[in-house]
Amino acid sequence: MQTLYSMQSSGNSYKVRMLLARLRQNYHLVEIDRFKGENRTPEYLAKNPEGRLPILELDDGRILAESNAILVYIADGTHWLPAGRFESAETLRWMFFEQHSHEPAIAEARFWLRFVRGGRELRTHEIDQWMERGYAALALMEQHLSKHDYFVGDRETVADLALYAHTHVAHEGEFDLGAFPSIGRWLARIAGNPGHISIDEAHSSVSFGLSPARGNAAI
Ligand SMILES: N[C@@H](CCC(=O)N[C@@H](CS)C(=O)NCC(=O)O)C(=O)O
Structure with missing residues (x-):
């Protein structure tokens, strides 16, 4: 399953969580707290040398950074990225x-x-x-x-x-x-559109077959 490294209160991370929810795509969510320096550990820097969130790790291990690039990747072939x-x-x-x-x-x-x-x-x-x-x-x-x-x-x-x-x-x-x-x-x-999630909606492993758990904003 694809893995999103995200921070709950981060707007750039939220963009991606929103799209995945709208598309009802399952994914594994890893919460990275920049205020605890979790985006600067050797493990995280090995995934994204820029140390920023969000990143998407694909099933085959490839990693995509930059929220808007991730949106384009996920939206490819859907109406979320118009074909014209x-x-x-x-x-x-x-x-x-x-x-x-x-x-x-x-x-x-x-x-x-x-x-x-x-x-x-x-x-x-x-x-x-x-x-x-x-x-x-x-x-x-x-x-x-x-x-x-x-x-x-x-x-x-x-x-x-x-x-x-x-x-x-x-x-x-x-x-x-x-x-x-x-x-x-x-x-x-x-x-008001169907499938919209709020920025403080929290998941650990997100399966859209189940009703998502609600949680509080990280900060
Ligand atoms: N252009 C990048 C910006 C990413 C970005 O600045 N993310 C913030 C969180 S919203 C971050 O990771 N900051 C930590 C840092 O720069 O050390 C994107 O859209 O993904």
């Missing part, structure tokens, strides 16, 4: 946007302001820039979602999951989503 030349490139466009313009501001703010004790003081000089870049990304999403239900086409794709993961917890990075009504409706649309 333009639509598939558009899906990647939003995923690259997520990694370049969205995650580095919104996820960083959430990490330092929500999870690291003293993080605000340590990173004071970066907060204005996170806010400026984060709100610019949210404004672009709002503009798109004011005219479309989803990022590509008329149904969910991996671009929606990639962007949902950190947007739905943007308030933990002190972003106010009040001025973005279309984003609010999109978040509710995604969360």
Whole structure:
């Protein structure tokens, strides 16, 4: 069975857990706590020399890092990654946007302001820039979602999951989503779709034949 190395509170890990749940794919889940340095052990670095989460270990032992690459791998051949030349490139466009313009501001703010004790003081000089870049990304999403239900086409794709993961917890990075009504409706649309799981839904070995156990967020 494929193994996902993931951290419960990590948005990048959550993207992958969401897709596996939507596709009802069984997998083995290994929880790696970066706050205990579990992503820097020799064993973990042998799997991912970058020491980051998530990674997916395939049945044959090959390992894939980078959350959005993992999404593309899992989604291959399904409607989650549209087959059309333009639509598939558009899906990647939003995923690259997520990694370049969205995650580095919104996820960083959430990490330092929500999870690291003293993080605000340590990173004071970066907060204005996170806010400026984060709100610019949210404004672009709002503009798109004011005219479309989803990022590509008329149904969910991996671009929606990639962007949902950190947007739905943007308030933990002190972003106010009040001025973005279309984003609010999109978040509710995604969360209301069948098979959606929340970020704090916990599993050890995940079998979608059984009803999943619920648990608390790691932090
Ligand atoms: N671009 C990477 C980012 C991965 C990433 O930064 N993951 C965080 C957790 S959300 C992590 O592992 N941080 C630990 C570290 O950098 O030491 C992805 O999308 O997978």
